[in-house]
Amino acid sequence: MTELNQPLLDAPIAGQHMVSELGGRPWQQAPQYTTVDEAIEYYLDRMSSEEFTDQLVDVLEMDVPVTTLANTIQMAGVMDGKHSIDVGMLVMPLLMEMIMLVGDMADVKYDSGMENPNKGKTRDTMLESIRTKLEREIKAKEGMIFDEDEIDSEMLEEKPQEDNEESKGLMARRTQ
Amino acid sequence: MPSFGNNPALSLYRNLEVEKGDDTDVKATRGLLARGQANKVRKEMDVQKPSVRVAKHMSVIKRKRDEINNDRA
Numbered sequence: 001m002t003e004l005n006q007p008l009l010d011a012p013i014a015g016q017h018m019v020s021e022l023g024g025r026p027w028q029q030a031p032q033y034t035t036v037d038e039a040i041e042y043y044l045d046r047m048s049s050e051e052f053t054d055q056l057v058d059v060l061e062m063d064v065p066v067t068t069l070a071n072t073i074q075m076a077g078v079m080d081g082k083h084s085i086d087v088g089m090l091v092m093p094l095l096m097e098m099i100m101l102v103g104d105m106a107d108v109k110y111d112s113g114m115e116n117p118n119k120g121k122t123r124d125t126m127l128e129s130i131r132t133k134l135e136r137e138i139k140a141k142e143g144m145i146f147d148e149d150e151i152d153s154e155m156l157e158e159k160p161q162e163d164n165e166e167s168k169g170l171m172a173r174r175t176q
Numbered sequence: 177m178p179s180f181g182n183n184p185a186l187s188l189y190r191n192l193e194v195e196k197g198d199d200t201d202v203k204a205t206r207g208l209l210a211r212g213q214a215n216k217v218r219k220e221m222d223v224q225k226p227s228v229r230v231a232k233h234m235s236v237i238k239r240k241r242d243e244i245n246n247d248r249a
Binding site: 035036037040066067068070071089090091092093094096097098100101104105107113114 | 183184185186188189192226227229230231233234237238240241244245248
């Protein structure tokens with residue numbers, strides 16, 4: 001998540017969407033492939049080309065997650081006006097499976113992107129909850145501690161117990 | 177590798193695992209003009225739903241992947 005802290009210098013300028021007229025961009029036109037089957041056929045054709053698989057293997061070797069790749073590919077399809085976003089969303093799992101198949105065939109160790117990246121890391125929320133618990137415990141203990149002066153005065157007020165009484169039982173210890 | 181924004185791919189993939197269901201064999205119809213059975217099976221398999229269609233395609237590719245991985249192991 002380091003990228004979020006960096007300034008987005010390639011972000012669109014405010015009002016940029018109004019520069020071209022409506023319908024001037026491919027994604028503003030009617031999509032070329034309207035059904036899931038057509039989109040699948042398009043992608044399977046594209047992904048089975050040698051040029052594409054070679055590039056894909058290179059990218060997978062760079063540890064780019066499969067999920068990110070699939071999302072990028074379908075987004076590019078939407079931007080090119082090949083299909084709608086809806087069809088892209090439906091097709092995306094198939095793209096993931098295809099990318100993983102290419103990776104397996106090329107014997108590449110790829111990152112599927114399906115593991116939780118925060119697994120094993122300490123959560124900020126957990127640290128915060130522990131801190132609050134500790135604070136509560138400390139406060140509770142502080143309430144239980146008495147003032148030393150108060151304890152001394154109480155001790156002085158107490159009368160010392162007299163142990164002059166003789167024990168009467170058979171098993172009682174003898175006092176001299 | 178950091179993720180670029182909110183990627184829906186993971187949840188879509190997991191949801192489609194549910195849609196996949198069991199593999200069912202489509203029996204061949206007897207004659208050229210015979211009808212009904214294939215349509216019936218198709219209806220039972222929910223193939224009309226696009227998500228199920230994608231899931232079926234996925235299961236084929238996944239089976240192929242498993243074969244490759246098993247051969248290697």
